[in-house]
Amino acid sequence: MNHKTLMLVEIAILTTLAFLLDTIPGLQFTIWPQGGSVSFAMIPVFIIAFRWGLKAGLASGLIFGVLDLLFGGTVVHWLQGLLDYIVAFVGLGVAGVFASGIRKGLSNNDHTKVSMLIILGTFIGMAIRFIAHYLAGVIFFAHFAPEDQPVWLYSLVYNSTYLIPGFILSAIIIIMLVISRPQLVVRTS
Amino acid sequence: MNQSFIIGQYVPKESPVHALDARTKLVIVFFYVLVTFSAETLSSYLILFLFAAFGAVMSRVHPLFIVKGLRPIWFIIILTFILHLFIQRQGEVLFSIFGYAIYDQAVIQAAIISSRLFLLILMTSLLTLTTTPISITDAVETLLKPLKSIKLPIHELALMMSISLRFIPTLIEETDKISKAQASRGIDFRTGKWRDRLKAIFALLIPLFISAFKRAEDLAMAMEARGYRGDYGRTKFRELKFTSLDLIVFLLFIIIVIGFFYFNG
Numbered sequence: 001m002n003h004k005t006l007m008l009v010e011i012a013i014l015t016t017l018a019f020l021l022d023t024i025p026g027l028q029f030t031i032w033p034q035g036g037s038v039s040f041a042m043i044p045v046f047i048i049a050f051r052w053g054l055k056a057g058l059a060s061g062l063i064f065g066v067l068d069l070l071f072g073g074t075v076v077h078w079l080q081g082l083l084d085y086i087v088a089f090v091g092l093g094v095a096g097v098f099a100s101g102i103r104k105g106l107s108n109n110d111h112t113k114v115s116m117l118i119i120l121g122t123f124i125g126m127a128i129r130f131i132a133h134y135l136a137g138v139i140f141f142a143h144f145a146p147e148d149q150p151v152w153l154y155s156l157v158y159n160s161t162y163l164i165p166g167f168i169l170s171a172i173i174i175i176m177l178v179i180s181r182p183q184l185v186v187r188t189s
Numbered sequence: 190m191n192q193s194f195i196i197g198q199y200v201p202k203e204s205p206v207h208a209l210d211a212r213t214k215l216v217i218v219f220f221y222v223l224v225t226f227s228a229e230t231l232s233s234y235l236i237l238f239l240f241a242a243f244g245a246v247m248s249r250v251h252p253l254f255i256v257k258g259l260r261p262i263w264f265i266i267i268l269t270f271i272l273h274l275f276i277q278r279q280g281e282v283l284f285s286i287f288g289y290a291i292y293d294q295a296v297i298q299a300a301i302i303s304s305r306l307f308l309l310i311l312m313t314s315l316l317t318l319t320t321t322p323i324s325i326t327d328a329v330e331t332l333l334k335p336l337k338s339i340k341l342p343i344h345e346l347a348l349m350m351s352i353s354l355r356f357i358p359t360l361i362e363e364t365d366k367i368s369k370a371q372a373s374r375g376i377d378f379r380t381g382k383w384r385d386r387l388k389a390i391f392a393l394l395i396p397l398f399i400s401a402f403k404r405a406e407d408l409a410m411a412m413e414a415r416g417y418r419g420d421y422g423r424t425k426f427r428e429l430k431f432t433s434l435d436l437i438v439f440l441l442f443i444i445i446v447i448g449f450f451y452f453n454g
Contacts, residue, residue, distance in 0.1 A: 007437040008345055012352035017397060018287060019226050019353075024364060024380075027393075040390065044406045047398065059342075063349055070322045071198075074262060076309050078222065143302075150275075173390060177398075185399055 007052050015063045018044040023071070038166045043185055044093055046122055049096035050103075050185045057093025057125075065089030083136035091128030095121035106182045115175045122174060126167040133159045142148055150152075198258055198317045201402055205434060206248035206319045208372055211328035213435040217442050218316045232452040240445045241311050248319050251454045258314035259307075266303045273299035307423070327429055344420035354407070367396050385399055 021027055021040035045064055050058025057183040065085040075081035098121040137155025178185055201207075206214075221237070228234050245255060273295060281295030330347035338342050360430075371392050378389035407413075 002409075002413060002418075004419075005413055006406065008349055009352060009404065009412070010405040012349040013356055013360070013401050013408070014398075015349070016353040016356050017364075017401050020357070020360055020364055024361065027364070027368070040394065043394065044398070044401075059346060059349065062346065063353055066350060067353060070317065070325060075222070075313060076311070077226070093317040113428060150327075172387070174392070176387070176391065177394065181395060181398075 002148060003138055007056055008131055009183050011048055011052070011056055011060045011176065012063065014044040014048050015060045018060070018069045019080075022068075030063055038162055040170065040173065042122075042126075042166065043082070043174055043177075045089075045092050045175075046095050046118075046124075046125065047172065047184055048177050049093050049125070050099050050118070050174075051187065053098070053099040054093065054096035055097030057092070058090050060091040061091065061093035064092075072098045077182065079091070080139045080143075083124070083132045083139070088129045088132035090109065091132055092125040094128055095125035097121070097124075101188055106178070108184055111179055115176065118175050118178060119171050120170045126163060126170070130163050133163070144186070198254070198314060199321050200250045200318050201321075202249045202252050204247060204249040204319070205313070206244060208432075208434060209319075210429055210431050210435045211320050211324035212332055212429060212431070213438060214320055215325065215332065216315050216329045217438070218312055220442070220446070220454075221312050222309055225305055225312075228305065228449070228453060229301075230453055233449050234301070234308075236307055236445060236449050236452060238304070240442070241308055241315065244305065244315050245311070248315060250315075250318050255316060256313065257313070258318060259310055262306065262310045266306050269306060270299045270303040273302055300343060323351060323427070324352065324353050326424070327427065344423075346358060356404075359404075362395060363400060367400070368393055371396075404437070 018041045021044070022039045035119065041064075045057065045060045048060040053069070060139045065088065069075070069081070071086040073081070073085055075085075101117045102114055102121075105111075105117060134155050137158060138151050141151035141154050150172040218286060225237060226235060238438060245252075273294070275289065277292060277295035277298050280292045280297075281297060282290045283293045284291055320328075321383070326347055333341070333343045371389075374392075376389045376392050378386045378393065380386075381389075
């Protein structure tokens with residue numbers, strides 16, 4: 001089978017799964033009993049990035065962002081929209097630069113290396129997403145909040161509350177998934 | 190399982206707005222959003238509002254749907270209004286609440302900023318209320334075609350987008366099935382210790398991933414069996430058509446924009 005067709009279809013289907021994990025009620029992970037939940041939505045995007053590499057990761061992120069935008073996104077400024085729905089999600093795919101390292105580590109059974117690279121990859125992806133949402137938040141509040149407000153602080157606090165736990169949870173789950181089921185990132189065909 | 194939360198906002202109706210080419214709607218919404226940001230005078234806002242309201246009426250979408258589309262943003266609109274009301278300190282004092290003075294400039298500013306927000310959301314939700322996600326994807330693909338010359342894989346991205354949209358209901362069903370099957374085995378990832386919950390998530394994610402990869406392999410095989418070999422020579426099931434209605438709406442929009450800049454000073 002042509003690898004490219006398989007890659008396109010896998011990106012499409014796994015990204016749909018990512019979007020649904022974010023959207024279907026009740027599939028999110030509650031951190032505190034009072035509420036505050038983190039979804040596993042970014043996991044499929046990272047899996048695609050580690051399985052097929054950088055370009056596939058970026059594509060998966062882009063589709064995730066566009067799905068999010070199409071099904072009820074909020075755009076109040078072109079730059080905010082671009083950052084919140086395109087840059088933030090495409091940025092997740094940057095994790096794909098470690099794809100070959102992770103696959104090599106798995107074939108050598110070097111679990112420490114695999115874990116380190118997964119943590120590094122998810123961290124970079126999440127950091128880019130964080131920066132994008134942060135800047136979008138600053139633009140948003142700068143436009144719609146009165147002047148002389150610490151808009152950078154609002155944006156920082158708001159985005160940290162779900163992105164930092166999201167990063168930790170995603171990294172842990174991906175490491176466990178990849179080590180127990182290497183076929184998720186190592187292609188057989 | 191109730192799928193209504195995901196079908197998106199599209200409301201099927203027979204209306205001139207629904208009948209418009211998705212490209213027309215996309216281009217108009219894009220420029221409408223741009224123009225809204227330069228609006229400064231009351232009359233220019235009025236022109237923008239009239240256009241959006243005209244669109245909303247012509248779409249024959251029940252006003253309740255439109256209000257529902259605006260729901261996530263009501264809070265922000267009201268908050269913005271109140272914040273501006275209390276923090277702006279220019280102009281003359283209009284009246285005071287609990288000893289706190291409200292200035293006339295503050296009222297104007299608050300009204301301007303919140304109506305800008307309102308118009309932006311109204312117009313973008315009008316697009317998603319009257320256009321299916323798949324037509325929006327097709328429209329974006331045609332509009333972005335020129336970017337192919339700088340090696341952006343527009344066709345591939347549009348293809349992935351269409352597959353993704355097509356598979357949303359299928360995967361909802363699948364996810365529902367797997368999470369129910371695992372729940373019947375006593376798995377609960379919402380309560381209990383951290384460790385137990387992580388284990389429970391595993392029992393959900395692994396079958397989901399495995400079945401998603403299986404589905405992808407089947408689909409890729411089916412596509413190749415039917416001769417899929419990329420963009421070249423591919424035909425579409427749905428075709429976008431540009432009609433005289435689109436031309437009329439474009440002309441109307443141009444008149445609106447000219448009127449807008451005339452009254453915007």
